[in-house]
Amino acid sequence: MKKVLSKFNKFLINGFLYLSPVGVFILIMVSLGLYEMIDKHWSGQILGYLFLFWFFCSVYFLLSLIVNKKLRESIFTRLAGIKERDEREEIVVGKAMKSSFLFTLGLLVCLLAFSTTRTDKNTTLTTDSNFRGSFTIGHLEFKGEPIRKYEKETHGDIHQFETYDIPLSKTSLILIIILAQLFSYHLFARRELRS
């Protein structure tokens, strides 16, 4: 039973890896609005089924990464370029991981602090069309929409306010954290290796 499960596991993971070009190709076609061109053709339908299978495999793969320690280690060790060839390198990896973790934690605490603050931009439109702006940080607000606009009229001037909250779920921010973690790990590992 264990052998069958292992083969099934391998089949789905290989399915994800080898069908990734198909998945990426279809995603690009859809984003460019070109998929309709091949959708009704028999090859388009086969690609559609392959994409469906790839999507299923990708979900399985992502769940496996969380559950399967061996798979997680083999993938991320290669991705992060971690080398543990002997005891000294194991120590270096451990020290660099600690420094990298603390660095990323510091970054996340910083982002958390920023995410709870509000940045206001006050644009005052006057008759001579002079542009006045102000930039304030420090209003604690835990809930908020991505962008809010409101107007206020005082002494004949129209004040337009625009509020921007920093969205933590932004892809770019997550990417920055991942890159920061990889960069800091390599930086600290190199420093440890030199000493």
Add this chain to the structure above:
Amino acid sequence: MGNIKTKLKITNNLHVLRAEKKLTQQALADAIGVTRLTVNSMEKGNYNPSLELAFRLAIYFEKDIKDIFTVESKNEKSIK
């Protein structure tokens, strides 16, 4: 029983033993199952090996651990 809390400095004569056997760092590293950089770090005194690796070195050079590694403290010199 003495209470040693001062930091011990461990030195070794690996480079001498290696030279006696006319070995390269890579050859020694391959023989004891570590990387060349680790041998280099040990020779420079930047890395103190684990007890297991120290024994492996001792077995390889057919010496006692004390003949390879010497312990020095700030107060006393050369504890053997």
